Amino acid sequence: MFKGRSSDLTKSRTRDAWLFLMPTLVVLFLVAGWPLLRTLWFSFTDTSLSDLKGGQFVGVDNFFYLFEDSTWRQSFKNTVIFAAISVSLETIFGLIIALVLNAHFKGRGWLRTAVLIPWAIPTIISAKMWGWILHDVYGVLNEILIFCHIIKEPLAWTASPKLAMVSVVLVDVWKTTPFMALLLLAGLQLLPQECFEAARVDGIHPLRVFWRVTLPLLKPAITVAVIFRSLDALRIFDLIYVLTSGSVETVSMSVYARQQLFDFQSVGIGSAAATLLFFIISLATLGFLMTGGLKQDK
């Protein structure tokens, strides 16, 4: 092709590309960009829910309120602890399930099918199902644990301050480990088979192969999966709202923000809490990007 024609073509294709993108970009600005800007504005005002237009500019007062509020500090602590523990457990269990799914044995299809079930169940419903299993008086988990002589008295899983966070982590791990396992399985299947064959020919112990070959090769896939899950875990709302009704011991930053917005009607403080969460997650994302986890597409 001649050079001139080729660049004409490039120009017209670039123009079409922008035309093609326009509807999506306009909708995204309307549903995400604009509300985000409004929330940012609200966080500097004393707007109340009953009078959305009547808010006065108050500077950074709302943010100072949050830093001094012990419940907000608790929600920050809870969210970080929850994200760290649940993502670690999900990575370990997800890796185990992925390795089992990657092994060749009869009946593997059944395992994959079963693993997809927790993933398919809506979070709200899994929270309710587990709420029933963990019920302090009639829950089946207490019955099983007493039957096995692991505990003597029934435990108040979701209500007691010490166990509430344990329950939240338990249900989240049950619900999201399958997703982790599938991501890691996809990573495992992309690994070059020659390395494993070479190791097998040399008669190296499977555990050694795992630590020395599989794990280092799988590191990029693990990093991506951990980033995705961490960003997701930091914004947790549904599970805590339903399982423990957002009690102080388990309140997350998202739950706190919604409580301020709609239960206490203070749109200013709620928006400030939401904005803060947004910045914390953006910082986390930037941190991940800096450490080279998410490689940008060429």
Next chain:
Amino acid sequence: MRSKFYTPFLYLLSALIIIVCVFPFYWAIVSSLKTGSDLFKVEFWPAHLTFSNFIEIFKEQPFGHNILNSVFVAVGTVSISLMLAITASYALGRVRFRGRSALLLSILSISMFPQVAILSGMFELIRTLGLYNNLLGLIFSYMTFTLPFTTWILTTFMKQLPKEIEEAAIIDGASTLTICTKIFLPLLWPALVTTGLLAFIAAWNEFLYALTLTVESQSRTIPVAIALMTGASEFELPWGKIMAASVVVTLPLIVLVLIFQRRIVSGLTAGAVKG
């Protein structure tokens, strides 16, 4: 190499994983078939089967209505976001232009940001548009997560299509729109099914916006209806009915997932691993 010890261990581990994954759902089914004091006895198969929980959720509350609401919202959300995402993903996946990477990255970051971060702005916008307590308002707000997600996944699928077809079409003088809709779209059907299914599940399961932007029990979607189900008193939750409702809405979802499991797995991993 595969030792005698290895295979039984694998089966034992698989059995354990299957039990842990399936038991909570099994327990929900068993509990939904019991009423009265039977519900509070731990039996792994109910002695007296009854379907009264299932009948009551449809009689005593607008549960049928809630299901229709969820179907309407999820189907609407998926159709609109797929329609918008097809052309957008063609542009992002097949055309090289300045700012493409930055655009892709910002679309991905929109799908990662916390829903609550735009909640008050969204509430105000929905109020201003007069869509409060309206299913159209839910479809509108669900675009925040389904549109970036479908665009992102379809872009990875678009990139995988062979270059030769497109070059031949360009030489034949086909316009960009023709290439996108007449040549690529038919090739993308499998990808559209996968992406649509994942977006459908996301919309079907959404809770925060549905809880915030609707107020009457008539206009609630299923997750909100189940979360807010109460019994005779505030402290006595109707567990049998909650389990029945959970089974009713989860069973079709599980069947769907089982039928399409290969597609779903490929869709989930296309979005994440190749990113």
